[in-house]
Structures are given as structure tokens and as C-alpha cells.
Amino acid sequence: MKIISFDGAGNTKEVAYEAFTFSGGEEHIRFEPSDFAQSEKIRLIVRASDASQIMRLFMAVDALKRLRMERTSIELLLPYFPYARQDRVCVAGEALGAKVMASLINSLHLNQVTVWDAHSDVVPALLDRVENVSQVTLIEQFPALRAQLSRGELVLVSPDAGASKKTIKIAEHFGGEPEVVQAQKVRDLKTGDILQTQVLGEVRGKDVLIADDICDGGRTFTELAKVLKAQGAKSVALYVTHGIFSQGLAVFAGLIDTIYTTNSCRDKADFIQHSDVQLEMIEL
Template sequence: MKIFSYDNKGNKSLIEFDRFTFSGGEEHVRFNPEDFLATVKVEIFERLINSSKLMRLMLAVDALRRLSHDAISIELVIPYFPYARQDRVCVEGEALGSAVMASFINNLGFSKVTIWDAHSDVSPALLKNIVNVSQISLLEKCDELRQRLARGELALVSPDAGASKKTMKIAEEFGGELEVIQAQKIRNLKTGEILKTDILGEVEGKKILIADDICDGGRTFIELAKALKKKGAIEVSLFITHGIFSKGLSVFEGLIDAIYTTDSFRSAEEYPSNSKIKLNIIEM
């Protein structure tokens, strides 16, 4: 977690603070009051990827409010919105995870909450004072990828129907000149296993960019890359806003040639390296 203080002239400074975990598992956060004498606004940046970070966030907000007697504005930047994929109740008895997380954030009373490339329209609709940074805005920060798209080197592939809207927005950003090819996956509804991936277009001899918002284990992109290479694609790249890569990068070897992602889920130095895959981290 990073805490930034702003004074009334807009000057921004990083605040150091103490935090630790007690032996019983309880989190502790403590600030130095003197660091906030000229503060009119605080911005908290955090990658909320586990429950300990959620607890520390709640403690930090409480400490800051007590310290300032609620006199300062507190903003939150959480690039990756946790539980965003749990945006519907598929089976009776399940929780609506995105609503639970949104309620947690809303109850902390932030004056602004910034997230990057929401998984669907559900999370932004549930959050108060929300700013949703678009995937296009993030892509624009990567000069190499932006230039390749501007030159028309890459054909866009949407991995499934859910990603089609995002893929079309990328094409529109570059004047609608980029070719967009739709893919669709057929799953076993009981196991979730991908049985088949169909490519609804011609990819032979083309350099392909697959675009989506989240890559976790990567099964969708592995199966799609296999189908693209089988159909004659000469290069397959992947642009993912939130690169979780829970199975590492080795699972993409021989299939994905380059990966572009942001530092939303972890800092650039924490990403795994792989000599066979070109990894480009867009640092914000």
C-alpha cells in the first residue's frame, strides 16, 4: 500500500508509515501525525489481491480519519478490482462477490475510487464516485504496441463474445482500419473444460493480437493460440490489462510470442520472466 499526501498547492509526496502483522494474524497500521500537518487530500494506492491487504486498507482509512478528524479527502486507486469476475449469481446459494466487494469499498467513504478496465459494467455500477480507466487509455501508454497497431501490423482477435466490445473499441481507436476476427470457445458446461475453439475468420500468414482484460491460468488463450497457429498465424501476441498468470509464463511457450500487460496485479519486478516469451509491462 502506498499513501500519497497532497497539500493545498497540489504538491504530492509519498508518506512512510509503520505496518506489521501480530502473531495472531491481526494487521496493524500507524501513521506519524506530523506527516499530515499540511495535507488536504490523501490518495491510497493498493493492489487488493488478498484479504490481509483489505484489512490493512480498512485500518489505514480509519487511522487517517481519526488523525484528521475527517477534515481531509481520501481517494482510492485499486487498479485490479477484486471479485470483478463474480458479477452474477450462476447457482442458487452463491454470493454476488462483486456486490460484496463494492459494498466494502463504498462503506469506507472515499471521495473517489479509481479502477482500471472493469471486467464488466457491473462493478462500476455498484461503486460510488467511480472512475474506470479504459483499456484504450492503458494501451496508449505502451509505445511499441500502439505503434504496431497504428501501422496496421496486427489483426485483432477477440477470444470470446464477452471480449468483443473491448476488442472493437481498440479497432475504433485506430480509425476502424484494423481487422477484427471473432473466436468462440465451446465448453463442457459441467466441468468448464474448453472442448473446442473456433476461429471465425482467416488468419493464415497474419500477425495476431489477442485482447482481453484478465488472464489468470491462461487456458482460454492457450487453446486460442493453438487454433491460431494451426490455422497459419505467424505471430500471436496477447494484450491483457490484468496479468495474474497463476500458472506462470511457461504454459504459453511455443504459442504466445509476446505478452503486453499492466502492473495492475503486481509491480513490474514481481512478474515472472521467461526467455522464450517477450514480456512488456506497462507501468502506470
């Protein structure tokens, strides 16, 4: 977690703080009051890689408000919104995780909450005073990728029905230059295994870009890349806003040539690099 203080003139400084975890698992945080003497606004930047980071966020906001900073604007940049994928109840007895997390964030009464490329429209609808930075805004941060899309040099591939709307928005943003191809997958609902992947369009001899918001283990994308290459795709790249990559980068070798992502979840240095997979990352 980073704490950025803004003074009245717009100058910024990163504020150091003390934080540790007690042996019982409780999170502790402490600020030096003098660090905020000139603060007009405070921005907290949190990468919610685990539950302890969320708990530290709650503790930090409480500590700041107890420093009699009720009149100071407190904003949160939470690029990857945890539980975003739990945006519906699929089976009776489950929790609606996205709503639980949004309710907790709303209870902090922050002046603004910014997320990147929310998984669906559910999360922005649940959050108070939210700004959802769009997928196309983030793609614009990669100059080479932006140029290829602007010139229509890449075929956009939507990996499933859920990603279709965002993929079409990318094509529209770049003036309709990129061609859009739809893919679909068939899953075993009991095991979650992907049984079949189909590509509904022509990719032979073309450079393609699969676009989605989240990559966890990567199975959806590797299975799709196998089909794309079997159908003659010249190269396969992947854009995901939130790269968790829980199985590492090696699983993409020989299938996906370049991955574009952000450090909303992890830093580039956290991954073991693979010579066959080029990882391009923009940072907070």
C-alpha cells in the same frame, strides 16, 4: 499499499507507515500524524493481491479519518478490483461477490475510487464516485503497440463473446484500422475445461493480438493461440490489463510471443522470465 500526500501547492510525497500482521491474523497499521500536517489530498494505491491488502486498506482509511482528516480528500486507486469476475450469480446459493466488495468500498465514503478496465459494466455501476480507466487508455501507454494498431498491422482477436465489445472499442479507437476476428470457446460447465476453440475469420500470414482484461492461468489464451498458429498466424501477441499469470510465463512459450500487461496485480520482477515470451509491462 502506497500512501501519497498532496499539499495545497500540488506537491506530493509518499508517506511511510507501520504495518504488520498479528499472530492471530489481524492487520495493524499506524501513521505518524505529523506526516499529514500539510495534506490537502491523500491517495491510497492498493494492489489487491490478497485479502490482507483489502483489510489494510480499511484500517488505513479509518486511521486517517481518526486523525481528524474529515475535510481532507481521500482517494483510492484500486487498479484490479477484487471479485470483479463474480459479477453475477450463476448457481443458486452463491454470493454476488462483486456487490459484496463494492458495498465494503462504498462504506469508506471515499472522495473518488479509480479502477482500471473493470471486468464488466457491473462494477462501475455498483461503486460510488468511480472512474473506470478504459482498456484503450491503457493500451495507449505502449508506444510500439499503439503504432502497430494505428497502422493496421495487427489483427485483433476477441477470445470470447464476453470480450467482443471491448475488442471492437479498441478497433474504433484506432480509426477502424485493425481488423477484428471473433473466437469462441466451448466449456464443460461441470469441470470448466475448454473442450473446443474456434476462430471465425482469416489469420493466415497475419500478426494477431488477442485482447482481454484478465489472465489468470492462461488456458483460454494458450488454447486460442494453438488454433491461431495452426491456421497460419504469423505471430501471436496478448494484451491483458490484469496479468495474474498464476501458472507462470512458461505456459505461453511457443504459443504467445509477446505479452502486454500492467502491474495492477504483480510486478515484472515477480515472474520467472522465459526466453520465448517477451513480457512488456507498464507500472503504477
